[in-house]
Amino acid sequence: MTLQNDLLLRVARGEKVERPPVWLMRQAGRFLSEYREVRAKAGSFKNLIAHPEMAAEVTIQPVDLIGVDAAIIFSDILVLPEAIGLNYEMIEKKGPFFPETVRTLSDLDRLHPIEDASNLDDTLEAIRIVKRELNGRVPLIGFAGAPWTIFCYMTEGQGSKTFSVARSRLYQDPEFSHTLMSMITESTIHYLKQQIAAGADIIQVFDSWAGVLGRDLYEVYAIPYLEQICDAITDVPVIVFSKGAFHSIDLIGQLDCQVIGLDWLIEPQAVPMLAPGKAFQGNLDPAALYADFELIEAQTLHMLDQFPPGRHIANLGHGIYPDLPREAVQLFVNTVKNFTYGPYELQEEDDLYQEGGLQFGEA
């Protein structure tokens, strides 16, 4: 089916666009009262994922209500560890908790191949419903956690500021670490291909805990597995969002992905030089949407000016905070949608290297 609004895919494919597309991480979320109603009906976060009709409903809400240029399937990166044998609970105001973890090679016997997983069927069914109901209005983003981030939860068992247990495994037991990382990677590829078969038009890989690793470990334990995923996904574009990986943008830039997500700590000007040929996604500080409307608009325009024309997908630098005013989120989206690139040339990779990638805001 031809998409009526394919801005997002055109940027990912390196084609020209008249303005940047815009969507928001956690756009199907608590800042929308309509989401909270469905979430209340479902009873719990995990129940919402387990009911494809309701998951599809909240996936489409921000397209209808806020006018974003893409939907992202409502699910959770932690359905993947559950699909290979580690169940989790989502504890209100606390986050995920895994009653069992894996920390040694023999623990890995408890895991099973993803082929046996039925919990993923709910999300795959939700994708099919969304595709039907969107009826080509905007693209649908599928997603998974990056292997390192899934490794963090499977070993640590819960959220953490430092993930010191997960990091200890890398130093203490490289064999276990690479084995688990490989198992996660293989399952993730399988799952993402199923999402694409069900209708996902583009994939985002979330490396939410990239920022607890230094470059040395990121290069050894994260990049090779991201590379396997990017190499395996050939039918649709891939966005890699490694939150906090400021030190490894050049390594991410060498992956066979089309878009690199940036958090709000990274200054966009320096990035095109490190990752020639890529498009970028981000990166307004979500807290900037707490400001008054004048400042929100000014900061959104400032952000748009910092990215090279035609190579930018507008987004926040992290997920929307649940208590952000809906009007502020709407203003962000409208400001992007009212922005127009003047005439511009798409930059060739070599130009970016030679001229420092600094042809911004010239349009």
Added chain:
Amino acid sequence: MTLQNDLLLRVARGEKVERPPVWLMRQAGRFLSEYREVRAKAGSFKNLIAHPEMAAEVTIQPVDLIGVDAAIIFSDILVLPEAIGLNYEMIEKKGPFFPETVRTLSDLDRLHPIEDASNLDDTLEAIRIVKRELNGRVPLIGFAGAPWTIFCYMTEGQGSKTFSVARSRLYQDPEFSHTLMSMITESTIHYLKQQIAAGADIIQVFDSWAGVLGRDLYEVYAIPYLEQICDAITDVPVIVFSKGAFHSIDLIGQLDCQVIGLDWLIEPQAVPMLAPGKAFQGNLDPAALYADFELIEAQTLHMLDQFPPGRHIANLGHGIYPDLPREAVQLFVNTVKNFTYGPYELQEEDDLYQEGGLQFGEA
């Protein structure tokens, strides 16, 4: 009194040393069974701070037991907000909690000048006891939280991965934000001068939550207040440790501080160029101490090689994790103490600029 071991101060003053000094953030802590015994006697973390004899005892333990080149007074950055009117509780396995927070200008009426604070007397008395008992063996480090980090806790009321409430204040209410930041700064200067009068030989300022701000906000809301502190402390050297502020090293480099602390995500090679004339402290990944002994030693030596000779205080890139094996911590300390610089020239600031600051490991 002349110090018998003044390695730390010599590096901070830019003088030559035969090897890097070494101490560890959270060295007075749970990885030592002797600490846990005193902590159990005290009954709670806050009680331990409130009993100068016991606080002094745990402060000196790592000097006696591990052989570090400096003591750091056992206290908490949150004694400062308490001293100006916001009490906190330390909740086991959860962290600090402030029953009351300040979020608007009128809330600031609840705060009072630090001159009325008596809770600080315990830490000042502990400093006097430590100085007496150390009897010149090693220098004593005093410390405080940086204004931004204290602001985080006073507005958010507890730990957070994003400190989105604290950040929302900066965007929503610059007047409140600058007013509170000024109040914290003034109190911090007063408190640090009292610590120096009581005997602290050097000061470390911990900006533990620098990493939730981008450069723009860090420049406006953190740097000017750090600058006031650095300008006010003239009698002893100052170490500024802004965890996660990879984007602002050059701004920190312009402060009138002598040492810049680095977390484990920053690669040491690039830093001297950004902060000419400074010494650096850090930055082994604390999780590296979970590795086997051979790897710990190799990584410690690798770290030592990455810093310019004579301008490095060896430390971890963050506090010791409580479950790290004592033998691993000891090995880290011993590896540094057995390291010797060959003959070397201290680099002039201009040389660093001109030659790229890359004269490492030439000794």
